[in-house]
Each structure stands twice: as structure tokens, then as C-alpha cells.
Amino acid sequence: MAVDRFGRNIHYLRISLTDRCNLRCVYCMPENMSFEPTAHLLQYDEILTLMRVFVDLGFDKFRLTGGEPTVYPDIVDLVGEMRGILGPEGRIAMTTNAVLLPNLAEPLARAGLNRCNISLDTLDRERFKAITRRDRVEDVFAGIRAAEEAGLLPVKINTVVVRGFNDEQDVVDIAALSIDNDWHVRFIEMMPFGEVADFQQSQIVTEQELIERIECALGPLEPMYGGRVIGEARLFRLAGSRGHLGFISSVTQPFCASCTRARLTADGRLRLCLLRDGEVDVLTPLRQGATETELKAIIRDAVWHKPWGHGLQQNVIPVGRVMSQIGG
Ligand code: SAM
Ligand code: SF4
Numbered sequence: 001m002a003v004d005r006f007g008r009n010i011h012y013l014r015i016s017l018t019d020r021c022n023l024r025c026v027y028c029m030p031e032n033m034s035f036e037p038t039a040h041l042l043q044y045d046e047i048l049t050l051m052r053v054f055v056d057l058g059f060d061k062f063r064l065t066g067g068e069p070t071v072y073p074d075i076v077d078l079v080g081e082m083r084g085i086l087g088p089e090g091r092i093a094m095t096t097n098a099v100l101l102p103n104l105a106e107p108l109a110r111a112g113l114n115r116c117n118i119s120l121d122t123l124d125r126e127r128f129k130a131i132t133r134r135d136r137v138e139d140v141f142a143g144i145r146a147a148e149e150a151g152l153l154p155v156k157i158n159t160v161v162v163r164g165f166n167d168e169q170d171v172v173d174i175a176a177l178s179i180d181n182d183w184h185v186r187f188i189e190m191m192p193f194g195e196v197a198d199f200q201q202s203q204i205v206t207e208q209e210l211i212e213r214i215e216c217a218l219g220p221l222e223p224m225y226g227g228r229v230i231g232e233a234r235l236f237r238l239a240g241s242r243g244h245l246g247f248i249s250s251v252t253q254p255f256c257a258s259c260t261r262a263r264l265t266a267d268g269r270l271r272l273c274l275l276r277d278g279e280v281d282v283l284t285p286l287r288q289g290a291t292e293t294e295l296k297a298i299i300r301d302a303v304w305h306k307p308w309g310h311g312l313q314q315n316v317i318p319v320g321r322v323m324s325q326i327g328g
Helices: 044-056 075-086 101-111 125-132 137-149 169-180 194-202 207-218 283-287 292-304
Strands: 012-018 061-066 091-096 115-119 156-161 184-189 221-223 233-238 244-248 261-264 269-271 279-281
Touching (some): 012 044, 044 075, 044 283, 061 075, 075 091, 075 101, 101 115, 101 137, 115 137, 125 137, 156 169, 169 184, 169 207, 169 244, 207 221, 207 233, 207 244, 279 283, 279 292, 283 292
Parallel strands (some): 012 061, 156 184, 184 244
Antiparallel strands (some): 221 233, 261 269, 269 279
8 A cells, every 4th residue: 555644545547648648738738849759668568567566556546648658559468468457347537639540449448447537628620620720529429429439437627727718608518408408518727837837827717617508508407426526526516407517726725635646747757736846757767677676665655745736726737747747
């Protein structure tokens, strides 16, 4: 088991497989993003070695992310090997833009992927192009259906709300998807990173604002679980809906006290808080021949020093990297 100084049991690892992506979302990366040379990133066997170490330390929830995890060349084989290491009980999930899911959802499910969170900020083709700088919204819709058919359930739709881009009709249209579909729609507050932090902070839209907009268009939102935050989201239901919707407000309402996560960046750094710059290099010891026992000690020590929470309220903003490099 890996515990931190505050007694939190850290057992959920998000692995960024690559910093590359087939979209260029305005809040995530610039159009001319420069990617790391592949040799600087964790290689296939290195990911599996680290996975074995994390499983030995009691980690039982893994999420593959990036960048875009589906552009990782051997993604289906990798998921299959990960499932072999983890065994049938643990959970392997993915966060994806879904563009490549029409071909990949079924093989990924067969290889052992349990579920996926799909990022979608608008249903409108032109606004999709404005946000992602690519014309792929049709592929995303097809990808969502493919995920559903492949049994990657429940389908979760994650929407980052950006003032002036998708904070009006899009929010309502996406919330309405939860009426006829058994989907979990989650609205995510934009978080500040690196060089785009000023843009991200000035365009943030709060949960209260969104609730008012959705209720005005679609009727009252009934709070679920007494309005408590479950995991990371506060959940609501529209009257008669098959699915539900939620708000992940990491900036204005942090859920740090119940955080059980660590992140492995694509270049092999262990990052204990998404919103703090501190990282521990595991790639270098791995390449220098550290044994699994030695790697375990490095990871245990890093987990022990996990920061209590982010410092956004004190104006401490992560500056080193953008989200796609850390793994969202
Ligand atoms: N490419 C995949 C995708 O978009 O789902 C996985 C990686 S992406 C970095 C993971 C999630 O982070 C996406 O839902 C994306 O919308 C979100 N994201 C990116 N930059 C963000 C930011 N500045 N604040 C909040 N969420 C962000
Ligand atoms: Fe790519 Fe995901 Fe970042 Fe959009 S949010 S640019 S899809 S990594």
C-alpha cells in the first residue's frame, strides 16, 4: 500500500502515454506545439515495468491519457498486457477525444479496457473547429456510439467550459444529452497551466453560473446524494432523464482531501498533484537499471511527500508544463 503523510491511500494512477494529439484544443496546447522526441518518453516495456511496480504497491485503478492515448501506436496490445499484469479485478480506463474510437473501441474493450471518458465541448461543428482547431466532430459522435456498443460503460462525457467559446447554448445542448442517453455528463472548470494560464483564468465559468443556465433552459436540477461531492463531482439529474450530469470544480471547490491519485507523465515523471509543479523522475533510475524493489522505494517516498492540495487560492500556478504533457 502507498500512503502519504496525511493518511491518504494513493492507489489510482493516471498514465500519460504520449504528449502527442490529433486535436489542438485552445485551452490545452498551442497550434504549433512542439512535442518531445519519442526517445525521451516512456517506452512500451518501461510502461509495463512501472505498471508491475505500481500494482505491487497496491494501485488498482489506472487511467490512460495524454496527449491523446489512442494515437499511441501499440495501444491495443499495451492495454492487453496491462490487463494481464493487473488481473481481472482492477480497473483500466481511458480519457480520450474519441476521434479514433470508431475503429478502436471494440479491440480496446476486448483487450481489457473497462470504460472511457470522452471529452466533448460542443455539438456544433463550427464551434468544435474553433475549440479544437480541427474538423472532427462527426468522428467524435461516431466514437461515442462505438464506445457504447463496445460496452465501455458508463459513457462519461467531459466538457471543459470556456467563456466565449461554449458557455451558452453548448452547455445546454450537452446537458440535454443526459435526458435520452444513459450517459454521465460532467462539466469541468478550466484550470490554469503554463503559458496559457492567463487565458484559462480569465475564461473560467463557475458551477453556479452553469447550473443557472441549464435550469433556465431545461428545468430544475435535482441534486443526487444530498448534493455531496462523490469522487470529484457534484451530481444532478434532470427530471425523467436516463443519465445524469455533474460538475467538477477543481479550482473553486477543490476535492484535495479525498484525492487518491498520482500521475505518471509521458516522460516518466511521477507527479503527485496535477496543479503543483513538483515531480520525481522515475525514468532515469529505470534506464540506469534500478531494480523493481528500488523503484518501489522511490515511488513510496514520492507518494509519502504528496502535497496536501493545490495552491491556486494562494495564486500558486503550475508553470512548467501544459495539461497534455502532464496527462489530464
Ligand atoms: N486527449 C484526451 C482528451 O482530450 O480527452 C486526453 C488528454 S486531455 C489533456 C484530458 C482532459 O483534460 C480533457 O477532458 C481536456 O478537456 C482536459 N483539459 C485540458 N486542458 C485543460 C485545462 N486547462 N483545464 C481543465 N481541463 C483541461
Ligand atoms: Fe488533445 Fe485532449 Fe489536449 Fe484536446 S484536451 S488538445 S484532445 S490532449
